[in-house]
Amino acid sequence: MKRTVLSLLVFIAAYWGCASARVPAPTRRPDPSRETLRIDARAHGQRFPHFWEHMFGSGRAALVLRANYQRDLATMKAATGIRYVRFHGLLDDHVGLADGHPAVFYDRYARNPNVKPATAPYNFSYVDQIENALLAHGVRPYVELDFMPTALASNPKMRQGFWYHPNVSPPRSYAAWDDMVKALARHLIKQYGINEVSKWYFEVWNEPNLSFWGGVPKQRTYFKLYDQTARALKSVNSRLRVGGPATAQAAWITAFLRHVAKVHAPIDFVSTHVYGNDTARNVFGKQEYVSRRTMVCRAVRKVHDEIVRSPYPHLPLMLSEFNASYSNEPDVTDTPFMGPWMASTIRQCDGLVHSMSYWTFSDVFEEGGVVRKPFYGGFGLIAEDDIPKASFNGFVLLHKLGHERLEPNVRSALITKKRNGSLALALWDYSPPDGSGPHYTPPPLHRTQRVFDIDVRDFPPGARGYLWRVDDRHSNALRAFDEMGRPRWPTRAQIAALRAAGRLAPPKPIQLKDGHITVRVPQHGLALLLLNRG
Numbered sequence: 001m002k003r004t005v006l007s008l009l010v011f012i013a014a015y016w017g018c019a020s021a022r023v024p025a026p027t028r029r030p031d032p033s034r035e036t037l038r039i040d041a042r043a044h045g046q047r048f049p050h051f052w053e054h055m056f057g058s059g060r061a062a063l064v065l066r067a068n069y070q071r072d073l074a075t076m077k078a079a080t081g082i083r084y085v086r087f088h089g090l091l092d093d094h095v096g097l098a099d100g101h102p103a104v105f106y107d108r109y110a111r112n113p114n115v116k117p118a119t120a121p122y123n124f125s126y127v128d129q130i131e132n133a134l135l136a137h138g139v140r141p142y143v144e145l146d147f148m149p150t151a152l153a154s155n156p157k158m159r160q161g162f163w164y165h166p167n168v169s170p171p172r173s174y175a176a177w178d179d180m181v182k183a184l185a186r187h188l189i190k191q192y193g194i195n196e197v198s199k200w201y202f203e204v205w206n207e208p209n210l211s212f213w214g215g216v217p218k219q220r221t222y223f224k225l226y227d228q229t230a231r232a233l234k235s236v237n238s239r240l241r242v243g244g245p246a247t248a249q250a251a252w253i254t255a256f257l258r259h260v261a262k263v264h265a266p267i268d269f270v271s272t273h274v275y276g277n278d279t280a281r282n283v284f285g286k287q288e289y290v291s292r293r294t295m296v297c298r299a300v301r302k303v304h305d306e307i308v309r310s311p312y313p314h315l316p317l318m319l320s321e322f323n324a325s326y327s328n329e330p331d332v333t334d335t336p337f338m339g340p341w342m343a344s345t346i347r348q349c350d351g352l353v354h355s356m357s358y359w360t361f362s363d364v365f366e367e368g369g370v371v372r373k374p375f376y377g378g379f380g381l382i383a384e385d386d387i388p389k390a391s392f393n394g395f396v397l398l399h400k401l402g403h404e405r406l407e408p409n410v411r412s413a414l415i416t417k418k419r420n421g422s423l424a425l426a427l428w429d430y431s432p433p434d435g436s437g438p439h440y441t442p443p444p445l446h447r448t449q450r451v452f453d454i455d456v457r458d459f460p461p462g463a464r465g466y467l468w469r470v471d472d473r474h475s476n477a478l479r480a481f482d483e484m485g486r487p488r489w490p491t492r493a494q495i496a497a498l499r500a501a502g503r504l505a506p507p508k509p510i511q512l513k514d515g516h517i518t519v520r521v522p523q524h525g526l527a528l529l530l531l532n533r534g
Helices: 002-022 061-065 067-079 102-111 125-136 174-192 218-236 253-263 280-284 292-308 338-349 390-399 477-483 492-502
Strands: 034-040 055-060 084-088 140-145 201-204 242-247 269-275 317-323 355-358 404-406 413-417 423-428 449-457 464-470 508-511 516-522 526-531
Touching (some): 034 413, 055 061, 061 084, 084 355, 125 140, 201 218, 201 317, 242 253, 253 269, 253 292, 269 292, 280 292, 338 390, 338 413, 338 423, 390 464, 390 526, 423 449
Parallel strands (some): 055 084, 055 355, 201 242, 269 317
Antiparallel strands (some): 423 526, 449 516
16 A cells, blocks of 8 residues: 555656646746846947037027126036037127128129129128137037028018027028128138138028028028038138038938039038937828937938938038927926937937037027026026036036947947046936926936946956946936925025036946946936946
8 A cells, every 4th residue: 555655656746747847937037127238348349439529509609709608618618528519690680790781782782793792891790709709618610601681681571480580581682692601701711711710610501491491492492592602612712611401300311412413512511400309200201109219310310321322422411400309398408318318319320420419508598588597498408507407417427438339239328448448338227208397307216227237358357437427316406406496586595506416426436346346227317337447
């Protein structure tokens, strides 16, 4: 009996052993919030120029004369790799280029295009002050040639909806327009020398496919404006760089380059604009959803490919305006969300674009009227009263990246190497912004975070470094503003406190342990990890 029972137990054990062998053990699903980075510090990467920080946009040209604009520009120069500034309205009446007695002169010009250019009443006083101010801060102008001086306008009443109401009509005399463009070019070369001015960019107009150009039909009349302007500039000196079409929503590129090739108009670069909340219908002509995260670089890829297929496959692409939003969304442009959005955009656009111009570096900005007090969702990286936003600090961190990129396919990190062999890693947690309401809602403490497990080979196993952070609780003046109750008119003491809260938080010293480190980044957070080889 005992033998029978024993045999039965052996049989049952064997059966269940076989059954368990036939049923695979449950597999552990990968944690989407956790990422493992394995870095070979001796590997050779690809060239990684800082194309996202060489140029920034700003408001209209006359604002350059403001002290607070120049303070913000000095702040940008000290913290980023800014080389160029783009702005609207150098030809606008507020700058006074066509000052004097223009109505009499241009009436004469319309009747007799052969009138001598020397008789034109040009006033370069503010033009010189604007360019001198930029150059004094170590940056060059990206010269956007617009808007139409009233004296030259075919319709003096054709005004765009900006607060300062620029004229957007075509010139009533292209001979007069050409003369003004040539006079401006000659003057700039006389003032600064061709070796300097040949390093500038001259862009013909701004977003002619929208309300900024009143020619009818828009495309054909803009092409004429471009041809006239490009030829006028090159007639003064062939080294001047000119380009366009500076369209919104990545539009017109194929048609524009086909036209330029057909008429043999000069061209040195292609420029266009796109924003993260543009629609797929406007940018791609498709009825689909494209997220804010991918819109900009999908549009850049589209334009890049159109240039490659054009008669000018090697022209540089200048994205002369971009941002996560073309509207004032306080829960977007004023918040730490901009750090992960920018880092993700850089990762996707690398290799497709020569330069990207973030719109804008400062909230000294008047398109919608006299600037509101902080924070209203302005485009700028620096809020009114010289208060750095979290987005500014995001650019400060990204400036610390090296110029050689490793591991290009990592989704939430940029892994770079500096010239001295140190490693600089941008790490982020991207998720859509919390909303677009009138007030910023800080993420609650239980929200998600991304965990990075980092292993470094061929590097000192106990290397030391630093970790900087920009998130809801670090380098974020907006949180302090909310804690103040969002005063409409902050006192001087409150402004000083906001400036202090907006400074980049000090880094935390870190050390590899046997070549490993774990970094946790909260939602909407950006971190910069610097590992020193020495």
